[in-house]
Amino acid sequence: MKLAAEVITLKTKHPFVIARGGDEDYRVVWVRLTDGDGIEGWGEADPSRYYGETADTVLAVLKRLEPHLPRDAFDLEGAEAKFAEAVPRNGAARAALSAALHDLVGKRLGQPVWRLWGLDPARAPRSSFTIGLDTPEKMRQKVAEASGYPILKIKLGTERDEQILRTIRDATDKPIRVDANAGWTRERAIQMLPILKEYGVEFVEQPLPPDDLEGIAAVRRRGVLPVVVDESCIVATDIPRLAGVVDGINIKLAKCGSLREALRMISTARAHGMLVMVGCMIESSLGITAAAHFTPLVDAADLDGAALTANDPFVGATIDGGQIRLPTGPGLGVRRRE
Numbered sequence: 164m165k166l167a168a169e170v171i172t173l174k175t176k177h178p179f180v181i182a183r184g185g186d187e188d189y190r191v192v193w194v195r196l197t198d199g200d201g202i203e204g205w206g207e208a209d210p211s212r213y214y215g216e217t218a219d220t221v222l223a224v225l226k227r228l229e230p231h232l233p234r235d236a237f238d239l240e241g242a243e244a245k246f247a248e249a250v251p252r253n254g255a256a257r258a259a260l261s262a263a264l265h266d267l268v269g270k271r272l273g274q275p276v277w278r279l280w281g282l283d284p285a286r287a288p289r290s291s292f293t294i295g296l297d298t299p300e301k302m303r304q305k306v307a308e309a310s311g312y313p314i315l316k317i318k319l320g321t322e323r324d325e326q327i328l329r330t331i332r333d334a335t336d337k338p339i340r341v342d343a344n345a346g347w348t349r350e351r352a353i354q355m356l357p358i359l360k361e362y363g364v365e366f367v368e369q370p371l372p373p374d375d376l377e378g379i380a381a382v383r384r385r386g387v388l389p390v391v392v393d394e395s396c397i398v399a400t401d402i403p404r405l406a407g408v409v410d411g412i413n414i415k416l417a418k419c420g421s422l423r424e425a426l427r428m429i430s431t432a433r434a435h436g437m438l439v440m441v442g443c444m445i446e447s448s449l450g451i452t453a454a455a456h457f458t459p460l461v462d463a464a465d466l467d468g469a470a471l472t473a474n475d476p477f478v479g480a481t482i483d484g485g486q487i488r489l490p491t492g493p494g495l496g497v498r499r500r501e
């Protein structure tokens with residue numbers, strides 16, 4: 164099996180700002196695995212500095228993982244276990260290889276990945292579309308540009324959260340979800356809850372820093388809004404300690420490191436009666452599509468990463484009109500944009 168990796172710089176339509184800051188350029192890594200018969204499997208690494216990864220660390224990690232590539236692409240469980248053993252962190256780098264192997268297996272069998280998993284693509288939920296932090300005027304403009312999306316996700320965790328909510332609410336009556344990206348203190352989160360409720364927010368994501376589970380549990384105990392965690396939940400083994408603390412988890416391939424780990428997270432969360440959401444980084448349609456294949460199993464999706472970009476080089480799953488539509492081609496079903 165041969166590995167090739169190429170850095171792609173994605174540009175967002177607007178600077179994408181959250182509580183921790185923002186950027187306009189996002190360097191992702193396109194990974195291609197070629198088997199002995201010349202069949203190619205594709206995957207994408209979408210590194211986040213917050214989790215200690217950049218395009219450069221991804222390239223370095225791929226070099227370290229190359230000797231652990233399986234002889235047989237169908238040995239998915241074994242391959243992913245070896246990758247995780249060799250490089251326990253670096254989820255984005257490992258997720259690219261996992262996606263590429265799944266793509267390869269699907270292409271060899273002539274079936275889309277969702278079909279190999281026995282899923283019904285009609286069960287994929289609608290995706291929210293994120294409005295990043297900006298001036299009131301720019302945020303009104305972004306809401307207008309998002310007219311085709313039925314659910315909005317608002318980034319908060321600032322000094323002017325009430326103003327942001329008011330700006331969005333004055334511009335639209337769509338369902339709103341809020342992500343504080345760990346930007347609040349306990350006091351601030353509890354103060355914000357009735358305000359969020361008043362503005363018709365459906366649920367709140369990651370109100371407090373990832374390790375403050377006691378605080379997050381206290382926010383949830385207020386019983387005002389469901390609480391979902393993202394930064395507090397990386398892999399399936401994080402989930403049991405979150406039971407009774409939160410209502411749900413947000414899965415991202417760049418955090419959990421593989422498609423099979425994402426499926427384990429869904430099963431583990433379900434066993435604990437939790438809601439399951441799937442999210443993303445700023446990604447091309449190649450990265451988004453890998454996650455889209457398991458969306459028939461989740462309650463909520465925020466797979467807008469490619470829709471936020473201005474130069475997506477791939478065509479795959481789409482969220483036109485908000486509805487996630489899975490490709491029907493074999494493997495991930497992704498091709499290069501003409």
Ligand code: MG
Nearest residue numbers: 342368369393
């Ligand atoms: Mg989040």
